Amino acid sequence: MFKVEAVSECNAIVYFGDQIDLSLTPKISRFVAYLDSLSHPALIEVIPSYTSVLIQYRPDLLTYEQLVGVLTSFSATLEQTGEATGDESAHSDYEPKLISLPVYYGAEVGPDLAVLAQAKGLSVDEVIERHSQQVYTVCAIGFAPGFAFLASVDESIAAPRHTEPRKWVPAGSVGIASQQTAVYPNDSPGGWQIIGNCPQILFQPxxxxxxxxxxxxxxxxxxxxxxAFLAQGGQIWSQWK
Known part of the structure; x- marks a missing residue:
């Protein structure tokens, strides 16, 4: 599936699928890298998500029809080659990397850890083990600068967001929402199930x-x-509500 639709006179969206599927992520990543590599003055912002890419552009420099031409030419290359493309113009110097993040899983920084374990019929250690043994894929970045949506959480510890979000979640908080997990890069409101904290700074403007x-x-x-958490700059927040 590859479908381009106009959203407004200066925004278009490209759909790669209609439901979350990790097999779409490499295609979306290559597509975004390709658009970035063009350095086209008409492309203002490229925003990927789980199944689509939103493109903000200047119609005075690139008409919608011309934009569709640029997008579909790359799509044809993807369709022909599947997982890879022989068209060097479709690549950038960026290669996906593996990022390892330290996390302190403790009641002081993870107020939902014990509650989640009890709800799932697991011990706290089992929740920690199942969360930390998974390899996650960055599927989208949004909600807040540097907030990476990671998939997929082990089904045995997947849990919905809180019905009422917290007014304040400290930076570094590691949360679960359905089959997604993420680290809050900054202090912010949030409704995810918080099970730990990462002392590493993840957003530096x-x-x-x-x-x-x-x-x-x-x-x-x-x-x-x-x-180790405290030695790496982590902070304990005891005033959870």
Whole structure:
């Protein structure tokens, strides 16, 4: 599936599928890398998600018909080659990477950890093990700068968002929402099930790149002790509500 639709006079969306499927992520990642490699002055922003890519562009520099031509030419290459493409113009220098993040799974930083374990009929250690042994794929970046949506969580610990979001979730909080997991890069409101905290800074607006994540990357979590967490700059937040 590859479908282009106009959203407004300066936005278009490209659909790669109609339901979440991790097999779409490499295609979307290559597609985004290709658009970035063009450095076309008409392309303002390219925003990938689980199944689609939103493109903001300047219609005074590139008409919608011309944009569709650029997009579908790359689509034809993908369709011909499947998992890879022989067209060097469709590649950038970026290669997906494996990112390992330290996490302290503890009650002080993970107020939902014990509740989630009880709801699933598991021990806290079993929840930690099943969360940390999975290799996750960055499927989208959004909600907040540097917030990477990672899939997929082991079904045995998948849990819905809270019906009422917390007004404040500290930076580094590791959460679960359905079959997704993520690390909050900054202090913010949030409704995910919080089970731990990562002491690593994941959004630095003065750096380039500002975040270590790109769509298509893989992420693993490594459990660390409370002492290691504090030594790496982690902070305990005890005023959970």
């Amino acid at each position: 003065d750096n380039s790149p500002m975040t270590p994540f790109q769509v298509g990357d893989q992420v693993t979590f490594t459990p660390i002790s409370k002492d």
